[in-house]
Amino acid sequence: MQEFAEALAKAVEASGLSLERIQRHLELRGVQVSQSTLSYWRRGRSRPERPESLHAVAVLEEVLRLAPGELTGQLGDRRPRGRWVERAAALEGIWQEAAIDLGRAIARVDRLTAAPAKYLVVRDVTVIGPDRREVEMRTSSVIEAFEDGVDRILVAKTADETDRSPGDIVAQKSCRVGRVRRDSEHKLIVAEVILDRVLRAGDTALVDVRMISDPGADSVSADRTFVRALREYVLEVEFHPDAVPVRCHGFSRSEPGAPDVDTGELWIGTTASTHLVVREAQAGYVYGIKWEWE
Structure with a gap:
């Protein structure tokens, strides 16, 4: 390049x-x-x-x-161009009926050249219901296009092992949901989120979606993994007044499956909510909040 x-x-x-x-x-x-x-x-x-x-x-x-x-x-005929073509083919493979192992397909896409757009700022709000279970995660993001013609992004959500299903993804303002694939075995859902306009290089867009949860047990954490570096990430957890934990801690992991690194206890305010701010989030890292009910 x-x-x-x-x-x-x-x-x-x-x-x-x-x-x-x-x-x-x-x-x-x-x-x-x-x-x-x-x-x-x-x-x-x-x-x-x-x-x-x-x-x-x-x-x-x-x-x-x-x-x-x-x-x-x-x-x-350098490798990045070939990887770009390979990435496009891999993305299309997600939507084919024959793509049974969706988790493997997504992992393959993530290892390839990044899409011509990146997240600048992301804010997640996880909502916990009166039964101590996650209701949904509301996500508001700002993306920037690297080149002309960007009209959609890919959104993926992995449910907890105790969840009954991968849940659902619903678009809010400024976008709509296109194709959706679910992998019940791996508790994974992938959705194509289509923007309300085609972006040119340097253009930004707001993307607001809701990730509906289907928990089968008490929720004890909320987190997000980033494939690419991010300027700022804010994670807020809103607890129901009848289901407030005794303590909350921020944590990070160098990669999914790695040990948690405690980043400090978080204050639960009078509105029964807490939050975590991460500046310059690193690619491949997991950032989140965990809590204790008793």
């Missing part, structure tokens, strides 16, 4: 053209690329992957008066 970014940056500087002028020249040649996308390419924050983007780079060589292949040759 860096070779392409450096070559593009030098070519733009040598041309003396602003990104606005370059975008205009591309439009006159029938190519639509936002200034944000051009900026991301030049700084190495993203790279052309889709067929229309690769075509845009070829036209960009003409606009910048470069020899054919001077930019496209920097992309080559």
Whole structure:
């Protein structure tokens, strides 16, 4: 990626053209690329992957008066492009009826190149009912697109071992739920959340969903795993006035299944709620709150 970014940056500087002028020249040649996308390419924050983007780079060589292949040759047949294609195939495989082991499919997707969008800020609110069981987790997120054409994200939820089913995912404002797959054996649900507009590079969007729970026993914790690094994460737990625990603690894990690292006792306020704030959450880590009823 860096070779392409450096070559593009030098070519733009040598041309003396602003990104606005370059975008205009591309439009006159029938190519639509936002200034944000051009900026991301030049700084190495993203790279052309889709067929229309690769075509845009070829036209960009003409606009910048470069020899054919001077930019496209920097992309080559490198592994990230292959991983991108593999990731797209893996995502589509999730929706096939033959994809029986959904958990394995999701793990495969997570190991591949990240989607062209990332979470900036996430706030989760877990609601505990009067029977000490989780009712739902309300999630409000801000995402940012890395390139043009982002119109959906993938949301996955793994239920506890004692839960009766994976539960459900319901979209709130600014989005809707598309395809959904459930793996009852692994207590996993995956949903395609479709945005209310198509994002261009640098655009942000709000995504609000509710993850409905189906618990079979008292709930004792709430947590979230992040595949990619996150600027800020807030987790709040709202307890019913008739079901308030005696104490709460924050915790983290270096990876799912790793031992808990206690991050300190948390105050339960007069509104029967507590919260945890994580700044610069690390990729692959688990962050959560656990509590004791007795």
